[in-house]
Amino acid sequence: MKPEAIPQNGRLVVIGGVAAGMSAASQVKRRRPDVQVTALEQGEYVSYGACGMPYNIEDPDRDIEDLVVISPQQFREKRGIDVRTGHRVESIDRKRNIVVARTAEGTCEFQYDRLMIATGARPVRSAVSGSDAEGIHALHNLDSGKQLKAMLGDLPESSPVVIIGGGYIAMEMAEVLTRRGMKVTVVVRSMVLRRFCDATRALAEATLTRNGVEVIQGQVTSYTLRNGRVAGLVLDTGVSLEAAMVVEAMGIRPNVGLAQDAGLDIGTTGAIAVNAYGQTSDPAIFAGGDCAEAPFKLGGPAVYTPLGDTANKQGKLAGANICGAGETFSGVINTSIFRLFDLEVATTGVNEAKATELGYKPLSAEITANTRAHGYPGGKKIMLRLIFDGPTGRILGAETAAGEGAWRINVLSAGIDTGMTIAQLAGLDLAYAPPFSPVWDPLLTLAALTIKKQTAYLKAKQEIAV
Amino acid sequence: MKPEAIPQNGRLVVIGGVAAGMSAASQVKRRRPDVQVTALEQGEYVSYGACGMPYNIEDPDRDIEDLVVISPQQFREKRGIDVRTGHRVESIDRKRNIVVARTAEGTCEFQYDRLMIATGARPVRSAVSGSDAEGIHALHNLDSGKQLKAMLGDLPESSPVVIIGGGYIAMEMAEVLTRRGMKVTVVVRSMVLRRFCDATRALAEATLTRNGVEVIQGQVTSYTLRNGRVAGLVLDTGVSLEAAMVVEAMGIRPNVGLAQDAGLDIGTTGAIAVNAYGQTSDPAIFAGGDCAEAPFKLGGPAVYTPLGDTANKQGKLAGANICGAGETFSGVINTSIFRLFDLEVATTGVNEAKATELGYKPLSAEITANTRAHGYPGGKKIMLRLIFDGPTGRILGAETAAGEGAWRINVLSAGIDTGMTIAQLAGLDLAYAPPFSPVWDPLLTLAALTIKKQTAYLKAKQEIAV
Numbered sequence: 001m002k003p004e005a006i007p008q009n010g011r012l013v014v015i016g017g018v019a020a021g022m023s024a025a026s027q028v029k030r031r032r033p034d035v036q037v038t039a040l041e042q043g044e045y046v047s048y049g050a051c052g053m054p055y056n057i058e059d060p061d062r063d064i065e066d067l068v069v070i071s072p073q074q075f076r077e078k079r080g081i082d083v084r085t086g087h088r089v090e091s092i093d094r095k096r097n098i099v100v101a102r103t104a105e106g107t108c109e110f111q112y113d114r115l116m117i118a119t120g121a122r123p124v125r126s127a128v129s130g131s132d133a134e135g136i137h138a139l140h141n142l143d144s145g146k147q148l149k150a151m152l153g154d155l156p157e158s159s160p161v162v163i164i165g166g167g168y169i170a171m172e173m174a175e176v177l178t179r180r181g182m183k184v185t186v187v188v189r190s191m192v193l194r195r196f197c198d199a200t201r202a203l204a205e206a207t208l209t210r211n212g213v214e215v216i217q218g219q220v221t222s223y224t225l226r227n228g229r230v231a232g233l234v235l236d237t238g239v240s241l242e243a244a245m246v247v248e249a250m251g252i253r254p255n256v257g258l259a260q261d262a263g264l265d266i267g268t269t270g271a272i273a274v275n276a277y278g279q280t281s282d283p284a285i286f287a288g289g290d291c292a293e294a295p296f297k298l299g300g301p302a303v304y305t306p307l308g309d310t311a312n313k314q315g316k317l318a319g320a321n322i323c324g325a326g327e328t329f330s331g332v333i334n335t336s337i338f339r340l341f342d343l344e345v346a347t348t349g350v351n352e353a354k355a356t357e358l359g360y361k362p363l364s365a366e367i368t369a370n371t372r373a374h375g376y377p378g379g380k381k382i383m384l385r386l387i388f389d390g391p392t393g394r395i396l397g398a399e400t401a402a403g404e405g406a407w408r409i410n411v412l413s414a415g416i417d418t419g420m421t422i423a424q425l426a427g428l429d430l431a432y433a434p435p436f437s438p439v440w441d442p443l444l445t446l447a448a449l450t451i452k453k454q455t456a457y458l459k460a461k462q463e464i465a466v
Numbered sequence: 467m468k469p470e471a472i473p474q475n476g477r478l479v480v481i482g483g484v485a486a487g488m489s490a491a492s493q494v495k496r497r498r499p500d501v502q503v504t505a506l507e508q509g510e511y512v513s514y515g516a517c518g519m520p521y522n523i524e525d526p527d528r529d530i531e532d533l534v535v536i537s538p539q540q541f542r543e544k545r546g547i548d549v550r551t552g553h554r555v556e557s558i559d560r561k562r563n564i565v566v567a568r569t570a571e572g573t574c575e576f577q578y579d580r581l582m583i584a585t586g587a588r589p590v591r592s593a594v595s596g597s598d599a600e601g602i603h604a605l606h607n608l609d610s611g612k613q614l615k616a617m618l619g620d621l622p623e624s625s626p627v628v629i630i631g632g633g634y635i636a637m638e639m640a641e642v643l644t645r646r647g648m649k650v651t652v653v654v655r656s657m658v659l660r661r662f663c664d665a666t667r668a669l670a671e672a673t674l675t676r677n678g679v680e681v682i683q684g685q686v687t688s689y690t691l692r693n694g695r696v697a698g699l700v701l702d703t704g705v706s707l708e709a710a711m712v713v714e715a716m717g718i719r720p721n722v723g724l725a726q727d728a729g730l731d732i733g734t735t736g737a738i739a740v741n742a743y744g745q746t747s748d749p750a751i752f753a754g755g756d757c758a759e760a761p762f763k764l765g766g767p768a769v770y771t772p773l774g775d776t777a778n779k780q781g782k783l784a785g786a787n788i789c790g791a792g793e794t795f796s797g798v799i800n801t802s803i804f805r806l807f808d809l810e811v812a813t814t815g816v817n818e819a820k821a822t823e824l825g826y827k828p829l830s831a832e833i834t835a836n837t838r839a840h841g842y843p844g845g846k847k848i849m850l851r852l853i854f855d856g857p858t859g860r861i862l863g864a865e866t867a868a869g870e871g872a873w874r875i876n877v878l879s880a881g882i883d884t885g886m887t888i889a890q891l892a893g894l895d896l897a898y899a900p901p902f903s904p905v906w907d908p909l910l911t912l913a914a915l916t917i918k919k920q921t922a923y924l925k926a927k928q929e930i931a932v
Contacts, residue, residue: 052839052900312906329893330890373518375521405873427797429776431801432775432802435521439778441775
């Protein structure tokens with residue numbers, strides 16, 4: 001049922017002042033200036049580009065505060081939003097429609113007609129002894145980034161730095177810390193980019209090696225401290241590593257404590273369940289961003305893919321629906337991209353296992369092609385992998401690792417969204433000029449190969465049927 | 467009707483040895499090694515990347531022959547294709563299934579079971595007195611590029627060079643000749659990039675000016691010669707220009723003389739008419755590339771858009787259908803891209819005028835956005851313009867001029883092809899990371915604006931109806 005609009009001169013309380021939270025607050029104020037909007041943020045900063053933290057840390061001459069898009073004061077003065085930093089929400093009282101927050105001075109209560117939960121996520125931390133010592137960091141909010149950056153500035157060149165984890169944040173930090181002159185080692189439980197295909201992983205590993213980053217298998221069993229500061233770590237393989245700094249980048253978990261305590265439904269992914277309007281199981285309470293689930297465009301249960309662009313979309317949507325717009329979120333297909341030195345890695349849709357789960361009969365094809373025309377200087381290589389449904393040819397997923405041109409993932413993301421088949425992909429009229437692509441764009445070369453694979457598959461199926 | 471396969475051990479003759487011609491020849495040999503394939507090329511080179519000529523000319527240290535992908539000898543030895551350079555076809559005798567070619571030694575005849583016409587296009591030349599003088603060039607085939615490059619190498623730095631024309635080849639040459647140290651003036655009848663929108667044109671003009679290229683309005687009325695070489699030109703405005711070299715880049719025309727003389731149907735665009743199989747009005751004769759029309763994906767009559775990628779597609783398709791594959795060409799939507807110094811310009815689909823012609827009620831929206839996230843260094847601006855159908859929201863066309871990220875035109879091209887609406891565009895899950903885009907990709911910002919425009923349009927329409 002379409003959410004009811006917040007009453008005239010009603011009160012919206014937002015918990016969490018970053019992407020989803022401030023998008024919702026701004027959207028409501030834009031549509032309904034009569035609404036009294038209060039945003040509660042436990043940290044010091046609101047509205048910052050958290051995804052930009054690694055790149056800010058890379059540049060010693062820039063302040064971490066450069067990532068702030070709009071200051072609390074600007075929100076108050078220009079948008080009429082009452083932003084309260086240093087307000088840590090302790091509980092939600094759904095009977096009395098009240099949120100209780102703790103500040104340095106004590107607790108205070110905020111009455112709401114509608115509530116937006118945008119509590120974000122927190123990094124998974126090792127539960128290893130010593131992991132709270134100085135020099136052991138996790139990228140979380142701007143405050144944690146600031147601490148890491150300040151500490152980094154004090155380290156002598158070529159200091160040994162260890163990153164725990166092999167996901168995309170670990171990869172971004174490996175690049176950034178290398179560029180800052182550190183000697184970087186990445187410790188992974190099994191492998192880097194575990195969820196990516198073999199081709200991407202091989203390219204990423206080669207890129208790390210070429211840039212002097214060492215990858216070691218193992219799990220931390222203890223940190224070695226010196227004067228209360230990290231000095232090294234020991235792995236379960238028996239290996240000891242020196243470390244003047246450690247970054248734990250082992251993934252993140254949604255902050256659902258408040259929602260759970262308030263009795264709101266939590267989804268199977270562990271994040272807050274929301275409907276297509278962004279509403280939780282309580283119609284007066286919305287949620288979005290890194291604490292919430294999102295519908296999956298290819299069907300099946302909701303997914304948890306905490307990314308900045310999704311957070312902004314969900315926040316804006318929740319804001320619109322708090323005002324009664326009745327807009328629905330078409331969902332995500334897990335498109336993402338990151339850079340590792342000179343390698344661009346991107347993915348969209350599902351892999352074979354997930355496609356099978358959703359009832360498809362996935363086939364795949366993979367190519368490596370040039371990114372520019374024959375004879376045009378500066379071209380790179382691009383690996384493209386496509387997952388499609390054998391019987392129908394429908395595109396289901398894709399992955400790329402490329403020296404340039406990973407943007408092609410967006411054509412495939414759009415294709416998945418519109419139900420494009422491999423035959424349609426093969427017939428696309430893509431932009432060609434020598435600086436931008438070969439005369440056969442890698443997407444078209446890939447499509448031709450998938451068609452061959454599908455033909456063979458259909459023929460084999462027919463033979464079995466006969 | 468699906469074309470009949472060429473007979474066993476049949477003879478295919480191909481006229482024209484570049485993109486469409488050699489693609490057809492190669493495709494036939496790959497599918498049907500029994501077929502005897504002969505390719506007749508009037509020039510010295512076959513299978514070269516003509517679109518790369520400007521960029522090859524830019525680099526004095528590279529041979530123009532670097533653009534050749536496969537040599538005649540390689541075609542003969544590795545692909546079993548009998549390539550004959552220096553063979554200028556003079557006539558097609560459809561009664562006797564014979565092609566007559568002239569060589570340095572005389573004429574010779576080639577019997578065919580199937581014929582592929584890939585005669586390409588020729589540049590429009592000024593019919594002004596002196597236009598055949600030394601130093602007046604047009605980019606046509608590799609030979610003409612070679613001549614231009616050789617002459618350029620002899621010019622002293624800062625020599626005045628004049629380009630006649632304001633289309634994309636004129637723009638590419640303006641960049642290349644500037645980079646080669648020449649003082650470049652572009653002479654246009656009315657304006658540069660006449661078919662593009664005002665925003666693109668303004669950005670292109672600013673880019674030319676910033677790079678020292680002067681743009682002058684006028685039409686050449688005569689060339690001034692000195693010792694049989696061009697020394698300058700006079701415009702109809704009375705202005706005289708010095709010119710140590712002139713490049714006439716006033717567009718191209720399809721080479722249809724042979725086809726016309728043989729009585730084959732010529733389309734309304736002036737290029738050879740072909741059906742979806744690539745067949746001309748004679749079922750035994752196929753055509754493709756810069757001499758032929760192509761179906762238009764948005765409906766309406768066939769179009770003439772001579773581009774390298776289309777030529778390759780049409781050649782491959784014709785080859786497949788000569789072998790009886792029965793594949794059809796889904797057509798083009800006029801997607802194209804070019805670079806002008808640090809500006810990327812791309813377009814796809816139709817403009818408002820053409821959309822109206824096709825029966826749509828076009829609306830448009832235009833934005834200028836950042837290409838990277840807030841706080842991420844090195845970002846550029848991107849102008850994006852979208853044409854869509856007011857009543858249905860269907861995407862019909864787009865244009866972009868950008869410091870980086872013109873690849874977005876390919877997402878919109880795919881969107882036009884799959885019937886995507888602006889609402890679907892707004893819901894796309896595009897790849898976000900600070901080095902690649904802002905958190906709201908410009909495509910999503912554009913979509914949001916189009917939705918507002920559509921809402922206003924539908925409301926106004928309803929009010930009129932009431």
